[in-house]
Amino acid sequence: MTPFTPIPAHIEELLEERFGTTSRRDFLKTSGMLVVSVSVAALAGPFAPGANAQVAGPYPDPNFRQLDSWIVIHENNTATFYVGKTDCGQGTGTAFRQMMADELDIAYDKTTCIMGSTDVTVDQGGSGGSDAIQTDGWPMRRVAAEARRVLLDMASARFAVPVAQLTVREAVITVSADPSKRVTYGELIGGKRFNVALTGGDVNATAGVARVKPVQALSIVGLSPQRYDIPAKVDGSLTWAVDVKLPGMVHARNVKPPVAGATLVSIDESSVRGIPGFLRVVSKGNYVAVVCEREEQAIAASRRLKVNWRKPATPAFPKSEDLFNYMRGATPTSSQGPNVTGNPDTALAGAAQIIDAEYEIPFQGHTAFAPAHAMADPSNGQMTIYSNDMKSYGLRAGVAQFLGIPREHVRVVWMEGPQGYGRTAADDAGFEAAFLAKEIGRPVRVQWMRHEETAWDTKGPAFTVKMRGGLDTRGNLIALDYNARAADYCHLGYNEAETVLIAQLMGTRRATPAAGSSATPSDMYVIPNTRTATQVVSLPLVWETPLRTGNLRDPNGPQSTFAAESFIDEMAAAAKADPVEFRMRLLAASTTDDSGFKRARSIAVVKAAAEAYGWDARPSPNARGTGNILTGRGIAYTFRSQTVVAEIAEVEVNRRTGHVWVKRLVCAHDCGLVINPEGLRRTIEGGMLHSLSRALHEEVTFDTEKVTSVDWNSHPTLTHADTPARIDVVLVNGDPNPNRPDLPHYGAGETVCKPTLAAVANAIYDATGVRLRRVPFRDGRVLAALKSAGV
Amino acid sequence: MSSVTLRVNGGAHTVDIDPSTPLLYILRNDLGLQGPRFGCGLGQCGACTVIVNGAAVRSCITPTSSVKGEITTLEGIAKDGTLHPLQQAWIDEQVPQCGFCQNGQIMTAKALLDKNPNPTDEQIRDGMARTLCRCMTYYRVQAAIKRVAKGVA
Ligand code: FES
Ligand code: FES
Numbered sequence: 041m042t043p044f045t046p047i048p049a050h051i052e053e054l055l056e057e058r059f060g061t062t063s064r065r066d067f068l069k070t071s072g073m074l075v076v077s078v079s080v081a082a083l084a085g086p087f088a089p090g091a092n093a094q095v096a097g098p099y100p101d102p103n104f105r106q107l108d109s110w111i112v113i114h115e116n117n118t119a120t121f122y123v124g125k126t127d128c129g130q131g132t133g134t135a136f137r138q139m140m141a142d143e144l145d146i147a148y149d150k151t152t153c154i155m156g157s158t159d160v161t162v163d164q165g166g167s168g169g170s171d172a173i174q175t176d177g178w179p180m181r182r183v184a185a186e187a188r189r190v191l192l193d194m195a196s197a198r199f200a201v202p203v204a205q206l207t208v209r210e211a212v213i214t215v216s217a218d219p220s221k222r223v224t225y226g227e228l229i230g231g232k233r234f235n236v237a238l239t240g241g242d243v244n245a246t247a248g249v250a251r252v253k254p255v256q257a258l259s260i261v262g263l264s265p266q267r268y269d270i271p272a273k274v275d276g277s278l279t280w281a282v283d284v285k286l287p288g289m290v291h292a293r294n295v296k297p298p299v300a301g302a303t304l305v306s307i308d309e310s311s312v313r314g315i316p317g318f319l320r321v322v323s324k325g326n327y328v329a330v331v332c333e334r335e336e337q338a339i340a341a342s343r344r345l346k347v348n349w350r351k352p353a354t355p356a357f358p359k360s361e362d363l364f365n366y367m368r369g370a371t372p373t374s375s376q377g378p379n380v381t382g383n384p385d386t387a388l389a390g391a392a393q394i395i396d397a398e399y400e401i402p403f404q405g406h407t408a409f410a411p412a413h414a415m416a417d418p419s420n421g422q423m424t425i426y427s428n429d430m431k432s433y434g435l436r437a438g439v440a441q442f443l444g445i446p447r448e449h450v451r452v453v454w455m456e457g458p459q460g461y462g463r464t465a466a467d468d469a470g471f472e473a474a475f476l477a478k479e480i481g482r483p484v485r486v487q488w489m490r491h492e493e494t495a496w497d498t499k500g501p502a503f504t505v506k507m508r509g510g511l512d513t514r515g516n517l518i519a520l521d522y523n524a525r526a527a528d529y530c531h532l533g534y535n536e537a538e539t540v541l542i543a544q545l546m547g548t549r550r551a552t553p554a555a556g557s558s559a560t561p562s563d564m565y566v567i568p569n570t571r572t573a574t575q576v577v578s579l580p581l582v583w584e585t586p587l588r589t590g591n592l593r594d595p596n597g598p599q600s601t602f603a604a605e606s607f608i609d610e611m612a613a614a615a616k617a618d619p620v621e622f623r624m625r626l627l628a629a630s631t632t633d634d635s636g637f638k639r640a641r642s643i644a645v646v647k648a649a650a651e652a653y654g655w656d657a658r659p660s661p662n663a664r665g666t667g668n669i670l671t672g673r674g675i676a677y678t679f680r681s682q683t684v685v686a687e688i689a690e691v692e693v694n695r696r697t698g699h700v701w702v703k704r705l706v707c708a709h710d711c712g713l714v715i716n717p718e719g720l721r722r723t724i725e726g727g728m729l730h731s732l733s734r735a736l737h738e739e740v741t742f743d744t745e746k747v748t749s750v751d752w753n754s755h756p757t758l759t760h761a762d763t764p765a766r767i768d769v770v771l772v773n774g775d776p777n778p779n780r781p782d783l784p785h786y787g788a789g790e791t792v793c794k795p796t797l798a799a800v801a802n803a804i805y806d807a808t809g810v811r812l813r814r815v816p817f818r819d820g821r822v823l824a825a826l827k828s829a830g831v
Numbered sequence: 832m833s834s835v836t837l838r839v840n841g842g843a844h845t846v847d848i849d850p851s852t853p854l855l856y857i858l859r860n861d862l863g864l865q866g867p868r869f870g871c872g873l874g875q876c877g878a879c880t881v882i883v884n885g886a887a888v889r890s891c892i893t894p895t896s897s898v899k900g901e902i903t904t905l906e907g908i909a910k911d912g913t914l915h916p917l918q919q920a921w922i923d924e925q926v927p928q929c930g931f932c933q934n935g936q937i938m939t940a941k942a943l944l945d946k947n948p949n950p951t952d953e954q955i956r957d958g959m960a961r962t963l964c965r966c967m968t969y970y971r972v973q974a975a976i977k978r979v980a981k982g983v984a
Contacts, residue, residue: 128928128929129927129928129929129930129966130928266922266925267925267927269930270921270922270925270926270927270930271922273927273930273933274905274914274918274921274922274926274927274930274933274937275905275906275909275914275918276864276865276866276904276905276906276934277865277906278865278930279865280865280868280931282868282869283859283865285860285863316832316849334856334860335856335860336849336852336853336856407965408965409870409876409878409929409931409932409963409964409965409966410868410869410870410878410931411869456929456930456931457929457931458870458929458931458932458965459928459929459931459965459966460965487869489872490870490871490872490873490875718925719925722925722928722968722971723928725967725968725970725971726928726966726967726968729967729969729970730965730966730967732967733967751871751873751875752871752873752875752876752963753875757963757965758967758969759959759960759961759963759969760955760956760959760960760962760969760972760973761956761957761960762969763956763969763970763973764970765952767970
């Protein structure tokens with residue numbers, strides 16, 4: 041084994057390639073730095089704080105109040121940015137480079153970006169909540185602006201002219217009156233530290249003296265440079281977290297309890313001793329793993345190990361068929377509301393028409409494309425974890441606490457992985473690899489098998505939502521009652537040392553399980569009388585359960601928006617109103633707006649979606665043809681924070697088979713200032729299709745003791761065959777004042793996941809006159825609904 | 832353990848392994864290839880796809896000893912430093928999100944186009960239907976395949 045906590049040179053080179061930091065070596069060479077061992081820490085260049093970090097550890101936290109922690113200017117007049125975020129595949133790294141290059145005044149292709157490795161990048165929390173651009177983009181812009189300011193000051197001193205008489209373009213500063221006087225950023229500071237202190241109570245508030253540019257002065261933001269990470273993803277050269285290989289490494293696989301809540305009684309190790317390469321069975325509490333020299337040996341051992349388990353005395357949960365009845369009958373573990381405006385009971389009592397509906401959304405899995413995995417290296421008294429954890433900083437803190445070692449001795453090297461859109465926020469495999477590496481004293485690679493991942497990953501909570509609405513004689517929506525119930529008790533936190541699965545299996549119990557949450561609708565409708573209430577319920581088994589909930593791409597939004605936006609459609613149909621016109625009326629019924637002009641922007645996106653689609657105004661349902669294929673279109677609208685979206689789905693429903701094909705999707709999307717329009721379009725497409733998959737296919741099934749949806753057959757997903765023939769994305773800037781000096785950038789990614797389910801259900805109703813209130817709309821369920829309605 | 836010789840991307844490699852081991856593990860762990868990847872180990876997703884004798888093969892369920900022909904992996908489809916037209920189309924179309932499934936997408940598309948250089952939309956959807964992506968990049972994958980089929984790339 042090598043003496044340093046090493047990233048082997050070949051992996052480091054590939055990391056370097058992936059980040060495009062080809063300038064680093066030249067830089068190190070020309071700066072005369074002695075490079076003892078190449079590591080990711082060295083990627084920081086000698087002046088980034090990670091650079092305090094010795095290669096061999098310990099690894100203190102980079103100080104966000106130092107400019108050198110964020111930006112290094114190289115002698116060859118290029119820059120490297122260090123940010124504490126991770127990229128789940130939406131191209132945020134490219135966007136960060138655009139924003140920072142713009143503020144620094146350097147060409148985009150003269151920059152590189154390092155993300156999410158805890159020893160070299162400040163802790164911005166990793167990714168989650170679609171906040172990368174909205175929240176974390178601000179300190180990135182401010183520190184880049186500050187670096188520009190400092191460089192201008194240096195040039196001012198050098199040429200003895202005031203800053204106001206200097207011009208800066210693409211990392212070259214000239215004296216405006218005499219362009220022969222010029223100096224590059226690299227000449228000013230390449231190879232040296234800024235040594236500039238920043239201010240800010242927390243990392244999000246990090247700031248220097250300089251102000252960011254007004255939006256009109258930005259020139260790289262708003263362009264669509266191609267994502268720098270894509271070439272290595274299509275030619276096979278990218279080293280992913282799954283690819284890391286270390287000298288002396290071994291392979292581990294878990295043996296999970298066969299039924300939820302089972303207790304380990306005994307292990308017959310002789311059942312696997314004959315397997316070549318077998319090293320050890322490691323177990324503690326109900327956690328069991330096998331460790332072998334080779335991967336296929338570990339897989340064989342995990343299948344063959346004889347373990348004696350005791351089943352729990354009582355059922356872990358109801359069967360999936362009985363889930364919603366169980367939820368309705370359960371005593372809530374917590375409740376919110378009711379929040380009341382006006383007098384809904386009186387209004388409903390006087391309504392000309394009352395509609396009641398109840399919507400059901402089952403548990404849906406993250407079901408990442410590939411299972412949980414990580415490599416942990418215990419060399420040199422440190423613990424280095426190679427991981428695709430989107431929240432790498434949390435993993436570092438959680439593992440330190442879990443193993444009882446100081447944080448400084450743990451680092452997480454973030455690498456790319458299969459995204460589960462929230463799955464790795466509780467990175468089970470990272471904890472397991474670290475635990476096993478400590479036990480074994482060698483680098484350990486852990487990977488789950490497909491059936492483990494699909495059965496035991498974190499789940500989006502199941503919802504049942506009751507709604508009641510009243511119309512007056514003119515078809516105005518005068519009262520709305522919304523009551524949502526989520527099976528979300530003991531919702532999993534982010535990389536908490538006491539809630540990740542290995543900790544639960546080892547018997548750790550938090551005194552108070554997380555309360556979990558439900559959700560209310562997010563729209564700007566004006567309804568005079570409303571009541572909203574939510575509850576959370578628990579299933580019988582709270583700990584060590586495969587039905588543990590976690591944050592799945594807008595944790596509760598797809599569920600609550602499915603109910604709310606389906607119901608608005610039901611009300612529109614009852615009022616015999618066009619669904620777009622009905623929504624427009626509700627949006628325009630007030631002129632008061634919030635500070636982000638969300639009402640004006642909501643109206644703008646609904647209008648833009650309808651226009652892009654070519655919406656024909658008429659009430660739903662459509663007149664049914666006589667053929668096998670029935671067609672229809674449906675709209676749904678919502679917001680998340682300040683990002684507003686409207687989506688339209690066009691469907692073909694086969695009345696013989698019940699098969700639904702969403703032939704076309706339209707999305708109008710307003711997230712404020714757009715950094716990279718082409719990147720955003722693809723993120724929107726992927727997000728909508730992810731929710732289309734949830735609308736059409738996804739459901740976790742279980743009997744009373746185990747999850748029975750364990751692979752891509754039993755937990756199906758959207759495929760190429762389901763893909764719409766056409767997707768239109770309209771990027772809207774619905775700001776009512778086009779002269780506003782500076783438009784903020786809001787988040788994107790999760791908002792578009794919210795309305796798709798309702799847009800599809802509304803389109804199916806339009807096509808068939810049949811209202812589907814239970815997700816997913818699999819062929820059998822649709823066909824049964826059509827049959828019972830006589831379609 | 833026994834000695835097995837594999838022909839991969841134009842080279843020959845002899846490894847000492849249990850010959851029933853799925854090809855995927857040998858390619859990844861013994862030959863150091865990173866194009867083919869583990870997604871399911873069940874032949875359901877396509878992450879592990881390689882091309883053997885012109886056919887897209889799921890290496891996670893293919894015993895190494897059963898492979899007789901030349902194996903081509905994602906690393907082996909570029910020629911003389913020039914990306915395969917599909918790889919270039921993938922960049923031009925900016926197909927990947929996380930990218931983890933894209934080995935399967937590209938290699939399955941290659942086998943498809945090698946057999947049928949001008950597939951209809953329907954044939955693309957059918958031919959790719961069992962190659963999964965959880966970031967749902969299908970729309971762009973299909974657009975990229977059409978670029979190559981039409982000779983746009
Ligand atoms: S990993 Fe081989 S098909 Fe999924
Ligand atoms: S791009 Fe992420 S799984 Fe396909």
